[in-house]
Amino acid sequence: MKAIGAHRYGGPEVLEVVELPDPEPGEGEVLVRVRAAAVNPTDTYVRNGDRERAQRKQSPPPYVPGMDVAGVLEAIGPGVDTALSVGDRVMAVVVPNGHHGAYSEMLALPVGSVAAAPAGTSHVEASTLPMNGLTARLALDLLALEPGQVLGVTGSAGALGGYVIELAKADGLTVIADASEKDEALVRKLGADIVVRRGDDVADGFLAEVPDGVHGLVDGSVQDEALFPAIRDGGGFAAVRGFRGEAPRGIQNHQVWITAYAEEQAKLDRLREQAEAGQLTLRVAETIPAAQAAEAHRRLEAGGTRGRFVLEF
Structure with a gap:
């Protein structure tokens, strides 16, 4: 072949x-x-x-x-x-x-x-x-937020970020996401409740909208420790590129490795159902x-x- x-x-x-x-x-x-x-x-x-x-x-x-x-x-x-x-x-x-x-x-x-x-x-x-959808699902499962809690998402216009937003909304979460000016309409269409401008100061943007900090954050832009200030004490951080630095204030640093879900057929099939239902783009x-x-x-x-x-x- x-x-x-x-x-x-x-x-x-x-x-x-x-x-x-x-x-x-x-x-x-x-x-x-x-x-x-x-x-x-x-x-x-x-x-x-x-x-x-x-x-x-x-x-x-x-x-x-x-x-x-x-x-x-x-x-x-x-x-x-x-x-x-x-x-x-x-x-x-x-x-x-x-x-x-x-x-x-x-x-x-x-x-x-x-x-x-x-x-x-x-x-x-x-x-x-499959890969980005399962990675998004794994990140959300590790954070284990409750409906109504606030999720931060960076890299929101990317394939992973888009699936995180859509799956989070299906889970009943409130989503604050980053976007460039040209991507803002896309990110809002994907379901983000609040959109702030992307960049090195995105943590400040999140805090301006959610002063107590988000309950959990999926770091699709790989900004690592620069995003910790945006997370409330005891919240969760989902690292998609293996960041292993020490998190402050009781924040849990979750490592998101797709191999954990690579043979989770039921979860992949659930993504199929959500795509068929129009919940995933x-x-x-x-x-x-x-x-x-x-x-x-x-x-x-x-x-x-x-x-x-x-x-x-």
Whole structure:
């Protein structure tokens, strides 16, 4: 099969079409024929060497990025108990591991990582939901806020931030979010109750609106300790990029790692239901042929994209 991988670390130009053996589903796995793979910022770490030490322990190159796919269920492996059938349209979250990544024509995946795609969506649209949707769900579950409490969200116009806002509103939370002037209308449409201007002083903006501080905060903009002043004593902070600094005033610093929910099929299926009900917005920036993955990475790293670039196979 064909995949998109990197034989060496570097910029987007190192991505190329590679040939890999066709995977076979093992015990507890299913085989997915990939039609679309979303491009996420975390994919660039597989490519640029940020995860070099971990990857070299797993396998030799090429290293294949990608954590989100949608496609068709091709086969069901031994020992799998599932309501899914061969030929079903599915979406899945992928944990990259050496040659194993979403930018592939076929993937053998744990059945717990795969769910039916939302009805009425294309493969491209469905591919934008699994990883960011589950990450947003995990962040909110770790914060464990009660209906009516106040959630702060940074990076609100991004894919993760957008899902956090929409899921938080479905949970009955009040949301205060950041946005640039050009993104304010989008963030309000996603459901934010209060919008403040994004920037290095966003914590001051939150406090101006919520003087006692928010009950919990999801840090999609990765500002880390700069946001602690916006959180009330004993509140919660959800770190999506592994910030491990000490939090003051009894604030709980929760680490949000998608691997914790990578096989939580029921939670992925609940995201499908919410997408079908119109509670989640699947945002596609542009569809790009898989062979042009380098261009997708270049444009992603240039910044300013709203929604996801999606590679088509």
